[in-house]
């Protein structure tokens with residue numbers, strides 16, 4: 194058994210772990226990163242980047258099909274699945290290489306390969322033959338898809354998760370997608386547009402994260418219109434068959450039996466903490482088996498342990514993993530001095546068709562928190578630029594504080610949601626009011642003019658003082 198002593202041990206070298214390394218390295222040379230898989234990050238290997246590459250191909254297919262609508266004749270659209278997947282893999286590998294290059298430049302003494310788990314406070318066991326003693330720790334172990342064990346046993350390699358999709362050599366003929374959350378929606382929309390026979394099996398009638406009933410209703414309706422979907426389904430049985438998998442599920446009081454090449458399970462991801470033996474380090478877990486942590490310092494209680502990225506389950510998206518990693522790495526290196534790092538305005542984007550954006554406080558959070566707020570709405574059906582581009586579907590709902598007109602949040606499904614979402618998140622972080630946002634330029638003709646319509650409607654609902662607040666008038 195060999196023993197390594199260090200200042201900061203970082204478990205997991207994904208986006209959060211890499212950011213933690215860079216932050217800790219500003220303070221100490223005594224750092225050890227521990228990784229049990231390949232370097233390259235979830236984002237680049239099986240997450241953000243390859244999924245957006247697949248979505249880009251889907252978008253090209255959609256645009257080609259839409260061309261005749263503008264009087265441009267393209268002929269029948271043929272999707273070459275092998276070529277689609279080749280570009281996905283090649284570009285994905287290019288993104289992965291950036292992360293590999295970064296880690297390759299770290300001193301070899303800063304890197305250890307193996308699975309880490311706590312054996313005592315301040316002590317990790319890595320694999321069978323290494324003990325790591327550290328002053329402080331960053332846990333950046335990410336999250337993994339949750340897959341019901343019985344389904345995995347029944348379906349074997351015909352049950353897949355998003356981890357498998359981006360290594361395909363060609364597109365399959367058919368896929369049932371279980372779960373209409375973020376991953377399920379993005380992949381179902383992309384595969385469907387690329388000509389794969391898709392069945393989206395959701396729960397509770399929902400498609401995506403929207404909580405505002407009007408936005409959620411549009412999300413469900415638009416999803417049903419473009420993908421064969423059962424958004425309130427119950428899987429009754431699944432078995433392997435000659436074609437792949439046979440699924441029996443109920444929906445709307447009826448039972449259906451259908452066969453597919455694969456069942457893609459996208460029913461949520463869970464932090465990878467169970468095998469870390471956190472109790473050995475003195476960590477107490479909540480009823481969901483997760484350790485409570487400080488969202489600003491990323492610290493677990495008063496322990497010298499910091500939790501970053503998807504592992505803390507706070508906001509499992511890429512830019513937060515990076516922010517978390519920086520904060521955790523900094524605080525682990527300077528412990529017992531720790532500082533708070535402010536969080537950015539909440540922003541989530543789902544790259545479905547059309548996109549969904551969630552900014553600041555959700556409609557549900559505002560209601561549950563008893564907020565006094567007003568709402569402005571724009572429908573995109575007759576919005577100028579959206580009609581010009583034949584992207585005229587969806588709705589934007591903007592919420593502001595009734596007392597002072599300050600922007601509190603927004604939910605949207607519709608054209609350019611990724612861009613409108615950014616505008617709103619930036620305004621919210623700068624504590625802008627409806628009036629101060631309306632004092633900004635809106636170019637004609639743009640989708641952003643839709644946002645102006647929603648803000649104008651909202652201003653009319655606000656009391657006089659709140660309606661002009663923030664403009665100095």
Ligand SMILES: Cc1cc2nc3c(=O)[nH]c(=O)nc-3n(C[C@H](O)[C@H](O)[C@H](O)COP(=O)(O)OP(=O)(O)OC[C@H]3O[C@@H](n4cnc5c(N)ncnc54)[C@H](O)[C@@H]3O)c2cc1C
Nearest residue numbers: 205207208209229230235240241309335502503509510511
């Ligand atoms: C399909 C998909 C699409 C996505 N799309 C987007 C998107 O468009 N935009 C966005 O913002 N976010 C997206 N995300 C989310 C984003 O990818 C994650 O938030 C981000 O990658 C999390 O980074 P991380 O560092 O926390 O985890 P990871 O990058 O997963 O790193 C964790 C590392 O820890 C290692 N590890 C785990 N346990 C141990 C152990 N015991 N010992 C040693 N090593 C260990 C793992 O091998 C892994 O390398 C997507 C995710 C998925 C799955």
Ligand SMILES: NC(=O)c1ccc[n+]([C@@H]2O[C@H](COP(=O)([O-])OP(=O)(O)OC[C@H]3O[C@@H](n4cnc5c(N)ncnc54)[C@H](O)[C@@H]3O)[C@@H](O)[C@H]2O)c1
Nearest residue numbers: 372373374375376377395396459460461462509510542543
């Ligand atoms: N664009 C992005 O930023 C992006 C893209 C992909 C993933 N991500 C991250 O990955 C995380 C995980 O995504 P996800 O889609 O796995 O989780 P999710 O929580 O978004 O969705 C899971 C869905 O599965 C449903 N579900 C659960 N059990 C089910 C069952 N038995 N049958 C049918 N439906 C069931 C849930 O109701 C929910 O709608 C996201 O929260 C997000 O943070 C982000």
